Amino acid sequence: MTPTLRTDRMLLEPYALEDQEDFVTLFQDRRVSQWMGDGPATEAEDRALFGRIFTKVYAQELFDVWAVRRNGLLIGHAEIKPTDTVQGYEIIYALAPDVWGSGLGRELAEAIVAYGFDALGLTEVYATVAASNGASLAVLNRIGFEHVRDIAEDDGSTTRVLTRRRAERPTRQD
Template identity: 85%
Template structure:
């Protein structure tokens, strides 16, 4: 079950059915969706994606997915999940454009990464970012992600694979 996470300004908690309109609005905003997955989708596809959060992701406990809230209002989406691209766990996050530039992307990314290291026990956390998404590349660089390789996409674009590592902590001997 996806746990609730808190930062100084954010609450990350499980989606509830009442979040559907906010989720669809976020994913239908091309300023946001151009950077997500395969890019903009239809409204029907985004509604189906929202439904799968409940019928697959939460129902089968596949990975952690959060609604991101600030002062009780929905402002974004976050995930940490296994991915074949890196053979590890990848963070995914998106915020509504009206909160861009306030440092919330950094705060959100740091919270997801800390959860990956501290709760999931990961030694590496990855992110894949389209090369032209300078804002996300800057945020991730500032919190310790390093560029490890590029993936040439079929449409001519390049996806950057970034990794943050944490050395394994030695186990205590009793």
């Protein structure tokens, strides 16, 4: 079951059925959806995606997916899930444009990474980001992600594969 997480300014919690309209609004905003998955989808496809969060992801406990809230409002989406692209776990996050530039992207990405390391016991996490998504690349760079390789996409674009490894903990010398 996807747990609830808290940061200084946000609450990450499982979606509720009542979140469908806000989810669709977020994913229908082309400024957001251009960076998500295969890019913008139809409203019907986004509604179906929202439904699958409940009927598949949560029902089968496949991976963790969160509604991201600030002051009670849905402002984003976050996931950490296994992916064949990197043979590991990938973080995915999106925030509404009206909160861009406020440091919430960094706070959100850090929270998901910390959850991966602490709760899931991962030693590294990945992110795949469009090479043209400078804002997300900058956020990930600031929190310690490093470039691994590039993937040439069928449409001629490039996807950057990044990783962050868990910091080694010092061993106690008795």
